[in-house]
Every structure is written in structure tokens, then in C-alpha cells.
Amino acid sequence: MRPKNLEKEEAIRSIALKIIAEEGLENLSMQKLAKAANISPRTIYIKYENKEDLLLKLFIEEVLVNYEKAVLESFSPDMDFAEGVKKIWLNTFAYLKNNKPAFALIRYGKSSPLLNNAFRNKNIKEGVFFAPIHQFLRRHIEAGVIMDFHRDVYKALLFSPILDLVSEYFDYEERPVQIIDDEMITACCGALIKGVMK
Amino acid sequence: MRPKNLEKEEAIRSIALKIIAEEGLENLSMQKLAKAANISPRTIYIKYENKEDLLLKLFIEEVLVNYEKAVLESFSPDMDFAEGVKKIWLNTFAYLKNNKPAFALIRYGKSSPLLNNAFRNKNIKEGVFFAPIHQFLRRHIEAGVIMDFHRDVYKALLFSPILDLVSEYFDYEERPVQIIDDEMITACCGALIKGVMK
DNA sequence: TTTGTAAGTAAATAAACATTTACTTACTTT
DNA sequence: AAAGTAAGTAAATGTTTATTTACTTACAAA
Numbered sequence: 001m002r003p004k005n006l007e008k009e010e011a012i013r014s015i016a017l018k019i020i021a022e023e024g025l026e027n028l029s030m031q032k033l034a035k036a037a038n039i040s041p042r043t044i045y046i047k048y049e050n051k052e053d054l055l056l057k058l059f060i061e062e063v064l065v066n067y068e069k070a071v072l073e074s075f076s077p078d079m080d081f082a083e084g085v086k087k088i089w090l091n092t093f094a095y096l097k098n099n100k101p102a103f104a105l106i107r108y109g110k111s112s113p114l115l116n117n118a119f120r121n122k123n124i125k126e127g128v129f130f131a132p133i134h135q136f137l138r139r140h141i142e143a144g145v146i147m148d149f150h151r152d153v154y155k156a157l158l159f160s161p162i163l164d165l166v167s168e169y170f171d172y173e174e175r176p177v178q179i180i181d182d183e184m185i186t187a188c189c190g191a192l193i194k195g196v197m198k
Numbered sequence: 199m200r201p202k203n204l205e206k207e208e209a210i211r212s213i214a215l216k217i218i219a220e221e222g223l224e225n226l227s228m229q230k231l232a233k234a235a236n237i238s239p240r241t242i243y244i245k246y247e248n249k250e251d252l253l254l255k256l257f258i259e260e261v262l263v264n265y266e267k268a269v270l271e272s273f274s275p276d277m278d279f280a281e282g283v284k285k286i287w288l289n290t291f292a293y294l295k296n297n298k299p300a301f302a303l304i305r306y307g308k309s310s311p312l313l314n315n316a317f318r319n320k321n322i323k324e325g326v327f328f329a330p331i332h333q334f335l336r337r338h339i340e341a342g343v344i345m346d347f348h349r350d351v352y353k354a355l356l357f358s359p360i361l362d363l364v365s366e367y368f369d370y371e372e373r374p375v376q377i378i379d380d381e382m383i384t385a386c387c388g389a390l391i392k393g394v395m396k
Numbered sequence: 397t398t399t400g401t402a403a404g405t406a407a408a409t410a411a412a413c414a415t416t417t418a419c420t421t422a423c424t425t426t
Numbered sequence: 427a428a429a430g431t432a433a434g435t436a437a438a439t440g441t442t443t444a445t446t447t448a449c450t451t452a453c454a455a456a
Contacts, residue, residue, distance in 0.1 A: 193393070
């Protein structure tokens with residue numbers, strides 16, 4: 001039998017992300033995607049059940065999995081608190097600034113009910129994304145290093161400002177001198193670290 | 199001549215927000231909206247040029263304007279730093295937890311290229327949203343009360359974690375006991391205040 | 397009370413939509 | 427080398443889309 005052409009599968013995914021980043025999730029259509037990927041619409045349906053299936057697999061299996069991997073690169077739950085948080089922030093920034101299409105879909109993860117529900121269900125049923133970070137936080141709370149805030153508070157503090165700064169990074173995209181850089185990221189996360197440490 | 203029925207205009211706006219909150223921006227159509235509002239599709243086009251015009255006016259003139267008003271309620275740039283930040287956070291939380299449809303569109307403001315660009319252009323051309331907060335921050339930086347971070351850093355720290363906590367609030371929506379409450383908001387913003395003060 | 401006019405409607409339009417049908421291609425297995 | 431089969435295509439499906447056309451309604455001004 002004829003083998004799957006993995007290049008085509010890859011093209012579908014990367015071009016879908018590109019369209020989402022440039023025109024928005026609300027302007028992604030199966031026909032537009034097929035045309036841009038130079039394939040027949042039918043080919044998408046060989047690899048994905050339907051549009052929803054494509055979107056969910058793209059979000060969970062492609063984008064979130066790679067995002068998690070990049071964020072946790074050379075991070076360990078045993079790290080010193082300040083060191084660990086800085087690692088997470090700089091990893092996030094380094095990864096996302098070079099992966100605008102992935103970042104675009106991550107942003108939709110909070111706004112689109114489809115993606116948001118899929119993410120929550122996945123977390124509930126199959127264990128949580130970013131588990132090492134939760135372990136890291138629990139350890140430092142128990143050791144009395146940081147304040148005993150709810151995990152949602154830490155989630156809000158550790159993940160959302162850095163994503164916002166990445167948004168700003170892309171908004172300044174065309175300018176000759178970038179305002180958002182590693183130094184600024186480090187300063188911002190330094191303030192957060194100071195704020196939650198005892 | 200026959201006068202405009204303002205109730206219908208209001209119905210269009212509120213039902214559009216409701217559909218966006220429940221089904222997502224990508225599932226809002228003019229016909230669905232007309233049907234849900236019990237009017238003819240043509241009526242929408244009396245009040246708005248087209249779908250894009252509707253979306254932008256809904257976002258900028260309805261949602262953002264009211265959001266800003268609520269956040270700045272009894273806030274003044276002359277306030278003490280900790281007092282001012284707490285006021286902003288509690289205002290934001292109190293307003294958004296009772297306005298889920300508005301919150302849904304605000305979330306899309308960062309992900310949808312259409313809304314994001316409109317917001318940036320509006321800020322550039324017609325002066326900035328949340329001007330009193332910028333004044334407040336400038337004053338406290340100049341007085342040496344808080345660290346001299348870029349305005350984008352303060353924007354990321356002051357606005358994004360609280361929006362994330364509101365998301366969590368709605369995710370816990372159906373539970374008997376709410377986890378996200380004023381006390382948690384106050385604790386979280388207390389950490390931020392401590393982090394950025396000199 | 398008549399009349400001009402914008403507000404409003406129902407139904408239609410053409411384009412775009414997600415998905416399928418009917419068929420061909422390319423490659424592995426035999 | 428032949429056969430079997432999943433991968434792939436082009437074109438069509440019926441539906442839904444944004445927007446418009448042709449018409450009716452309701453009311454303020456005369």
C-alpha cells in the first residue's frame with residue numbers, strides 16, 4: 001500500500017497555524033487551508049476526522065506539547081525558586097518569540113470555548129500539563145520559601161504576564177530596536193519572585 | 199419618520215456577546231444573531247455597516263468603554279500605590295465576574311488579529327485607554343516608590359494575572375463553593391505590590 | 397389627515413463553507 | 427510482475443455564509 005506522506009501532514013499543521021496567526025481562527029477554512037497547502041480538501045480528512053478534530057489535535061498534540069517541552073527544557077523541580085522561575089520565563093520567551101504561529105493558537109486557547117474546554121478536559125482526565133512546575137511550587141511552599149497561595153494564583157502570576165510580554169514583543173515586531181528583551185523579562189520575573197517569597 | 203428602536207440595537211449587542219461567550223467568536227454569524235434577536239438580518243445592517251463594523255463597535259465602544267469605566271470607578275491617580283492597585287484589581291474582579299459575555303470578548307481582544315489591531319490603532323490614534331493608570335504609575339516611578347519598569351511590564355503585571363483569575367472564576371462556575379474570591383484577589387495583588395515596590 | 401422617510405421585514409443572492417463521492421495513483425506485499 | 431490497498435485528487439454535494447433587493451410599516455412633520 002501507498003505510505004502516508006508525512007510532509008503533507010506537516011504542511012497541513014504548519015499552514016493551519018500560519019493562517020490562524022495571520023487572519024485569526026475565525027478565518028480558517030478547510031478549503032483555504034487545502035489551497036494554501038497545495039492539496040485536495042479530501043486529504044485533510046484522511047488525517048483528521050473533521051475541522052474540530054484538526055483544531056484540537058493541532059492545539060493539544062502539536063502546540064501545547066511542544067510549548068511544554070520548550071518551557072521545561074533543563075528545568076528541574078529541585079531548582080532554587082528564583083533560579084527555576086527565571087529558567088521558565090526565559091525558556092518561554094526564547095521559544096515563543098521564534099514561534100509566532102504556535103503562540104497565536106495558545107492565545108486562542110483561553111478565548112475559544114472549544115479549545116478552552118478541550119484543554120480543561122485533557123488536564124482533568126489525563127493528568128496535568130506542566131506537572132514539574134506544580135511539583136516545584138508545592139516543594140517551595142512546604143519548605144516555607146514562598147507564600148502559600150492557591151495553585152491558580154501561581155498559575156496566573158507565573159504564566160500570564162510572560163505571555164503578555166510576548167504579545168508586546170510581536171506588536172513591536174517591525175521596529176528596528178526591540179523593546180522587549182531578555183533583560184526586561186528578567187526584571188519583570190525578578191519582581192514577581194520578590195513578591196511571592198517570604 | 200420612524201424612529202430607531204433602541205431596544206433592538208441593544209438586543210443585537212447583548213445577544214452577539216452572548217453567542218460569542220457561549221459558542222465562540224468563530225461561531226457568530228449574522229443570520230444566527232438575527233434569529234436569536236428575533237429580527238431580520240437586514241436590521242443589523244441598518245445599525246452596522248457589516249460584520250466587521252459590528253464586531254469592532256461591540257468591542258471598542260461597548261465592551262472596552264464599559265470595562266474601563268468599571269475598572270476606574272472611584273480610582274484616582276493620586277492614590278497611594280498599594281491602595282490604587284488593590285482598587286483596580288477589586289474593581290476588575292467585581293465587574294467581570296458579573297459580565298461574562300463582556301469578558302469573553304475581552305479575551306478575544308488579544309487573540310483575534312482583527313480586534314487586536316483595532317485596539318492598537320485606537321490607542322495610537324485617539325489616546326490611550328486607562329490613561330489615569332498610566333499617570334498613576336508614572337507618578338509613583340518618579341517619586342521612587344516603585345521600580346522604574348517599562349510601561350509594558352506594568353501592563354503585563356497589573357492586567358494579565360487578574361484576567362487569568364477571572365477565567366479561573368468562570369471555570370469553577372458550577373461548583374458549590376467558589377475558590378476565587380476577593381480574599382484571593384487581594385493576596386495575589388499584594389504579592390505584586392510587594393514585588394514592584396522599592 | 398395626509399405624506400415623506402427612515403426603520404424594518406421576508407425572501408433572495410452569490411460566494412464560501414464543511415464534507416463526500418467517484419475515481420486515480422503509488423507503493424508494499426506476494 | 428501482478429495485485430491489493432491506502433493515499434491522494436478533482437469535482438460535486440448540500441448547507442450556511444454575509445449581504446442585498448424589493449417591499450411594508452410606523453411615525454414625526456406638514
